[in-house]
Amino acid sequence: MIRPFLLALAALPLAAAAVIGAGPVAAPAAAEAADPLAQVSAHLRAVNTMTAAFAQTDRNGKTLTGTLTLKRPGRIRFEYQKGVPLLVVGDGKALTMIDYQVKQVSRWPIGDSPLSVLLDPSRDLSRFAKVVPSGDPKLLLVQARDPKRPEFGTITIAFSRSPSAPAGLMLRGWTIVDAQNNRSTIELDSQAFNMPVADGAFRWTDPRPRGPRG
Template identity: 50%
Template sequence: MTLRTLALTALLIAAPAQAATSLAEVQKALAATQTLQADFVQTAADGRQARGTMLMKRPGRIRFDYGPKASTLVVADGSRLSFVDYKVSQVSQWPVRQTPLGVLLDPDADLARVARVVPDADNPMPGKIAVLAQDPKRPDIGRILFFLAPDPGAPGGLRLSGWRVTDAQGNLTTVELGNIRINAPIADSSFRFRDPRPVVRPPGKTG
């Protein structure tokens, strides 16, 4: 094989990743991804890992199940992202749009305002498209670096494959996706949860 042939082969192999480097193409692929189901591996800042299944339904819905024995659940119902801790009967909530995941869950998100495609030289995942998103008006909500893999069978030719979220304190959480199914039906009821908090009744009322 000649050097010229080797060079042409390298270009052909790199072409799928290089072809979709504009935010417009990324936004088109995300817009065409209405639902997503996947297995995930989550790595926390201290190196601890958790595994489970993820459901995503745009706009605004996502669910991370950590297994039947887990005491925690992360779920967004379209407006609020909830971290549910059944062990201590607590629920912490934030508006979805005020979290780093908001850019992935909002089909109307203006990527041109909050995101940029990472140059190949700075891309930590060669062969994938890396997009860094952070709202310049809300640096307090952290940032997300998400990755899309070239996939001719995926809507828009790109498949979401994972992300890295850095919170306002600089803590990094990585999520890697596998066994991905795109645009299969998912019921809205999948994004509800059992609230473990005790019911507080007004004074004087019982039953």
């Protein structure tokens, strides 16, 4: 149940998103504007840190909220709402899911999750991603899947076009469908880009009697 849970950290959000604390950002170069994947890569490279509120809805319609903190490369934290005893942290090398209720910790390489697309801006998107129709000229959808690792699922990342956002794109969220065709959604809101984020934000407390980890 642990791995499907993480693979289900997914969304195709269409709600309005506000930029907080994002300074002036240059418009994308003409070549990037003409090539959506190049523009997405430029956005990923331009965002060193991001914080946002998220709402995650699972396949059964249950919604949890929380705060997302990201620091590239490789670091991410899903802090769930009060009363939800779960935490997901990426420390640059591995993703760790901590269930404080049952005192269980699961850990595996970031590359084993579709989230690696968002966490590693150096990856060549043209090798494993494509633009898919959105039906809305203001919305850009990019679908990524590793054909050699179908068990990791498919991620569809949603961006809205926003001149004030990094490289002209606002990350709205993503959808992950796992190998069992399970789908879950996360919507992002109140994004803040390139604000100071301490490395300590990606530490976590091990519920087993072994002290702090990070």
